[in-house]
Amino acid sequence: MKLRKVTAAAAAALVLSLTATACGGDDSSNESDSGSSGGSSIKIGIKYDQPGLGLKEPNGDFSGFDVDVATYVAKELGYEPDQIEFVETKSADRENALARGDVKFIAATYSITPERQEKVDFAGPYLLAHQDLLVKADSDITEATDLNDKKLCSVTGSTSAQNVKDDFAPDAQLKENGTYSECIAALQSGAVDALTTDDSILAGFAAQEQYQGQFKLAGLKLSNENYGIGVKKGDTATVDKINAALEKMESDGAWDKAVKDNFGPANYKNEPAPKIGDIVS
Structure with missing residues (x-):
């Protein structure tokens, strides 16, 4: 009987000890996740299917x-490249991924809009892009109005081509494909005359080795797309840290280098690095 009583008491003490340890572990984990001194790893949302971006x-x-921007920012938050886990975040799931806590932040051609700002917070912007056209290198298309009676490609669900038809070329023939790669193949074969989306995305494709010299950007500015880094709504501390990192990236030349490394072969005439908080409408 005495042995059973001692065992029960010991078991109770052990349970209390484990409970206290677990509580202490939770506090430590939360502090590590704060990003103040880094942690074991960080999850960052990006696109998996956009060359150059x-x-x-x-x-x-x-x-x-x-990817270069996200890696730089993560380092400023205390994470080395081997501590980064890149997570694919498709456009339709970006807000949900942040709300669920699947990722710490998202850098994925994420344009800052009033509608999105109701759901997430944004750092940046870190790039000002514009809707543009990609055409063959020898194409005589120089204006959006030149697309009347021409075939214009965009991806399914995008509003870019419809915007061109509504605002510039009512007689344009819209062609939809599932991916930008399919539109590029159609442009390459002559099945379409132009592809439209953000100029940064177009430049990323045109800069790929297999396409160099085949295409050119028309250089139009049909819209303003302020790319920001999405953060969970209310996480202002992380927004402030990311903004500080973006300012440092611009000041030390890393931003310019990233632009040249990823878009240079496409002769992408990018805008200067935007000022933090300066949203161009």
Whole structure:
């Protein structure tokens, strides 16, 4: 009987000890996740299928301007490249991914809009892009109005081509494909005359080795797209840290280098690095 009583008491003490340890562990974990001194790892949302911006290479590596920006920001938050886990975040799931806590922040051609600002907070902007046209290098299309009676490609669900038809070329023939890669193939074969979306995305494709010299950007500014870094709504501390990192990236020349590395072969005439908080309408 005495042995059973001692065992029960010991078990109770052990339970209390484990409970206290677990509580202490939770506090430590939360502090690590704060980003004040880094942590074991950080999850960052990017695109996997946009060359020059966010691309998962066949060997598993990641490349692109958004990847370079995200890596720089993460380092300023206390994380080395081998502590970063890049998570694919498709456009339709970006707000949900942040709300669920799937990622700490998102750098994925994420245009800052009033509608999105109701759901997430944004750092930046870190790039000002514009809707543009990609055409063959020898094309005589120089204005959006030139697309009347021409075939214009965009991806399914995008409003870019419809905007061109509504505002500039009512007689344009709209063609939809599932991916930008399919539109590029159609442009290459002559099945369409132009592809439209953000100039940064177009430049990323045109800069790829297999396409160099085949295409050109028309250089139009049909819209303003202020790319920001999305953060969970209410996480102002992380927004402030990311903004400080973006300012440092511009001041030390890393921003310019990332632009040239990822868009240079396409002769992308990018806007200067935007001022933090300066949203161009």
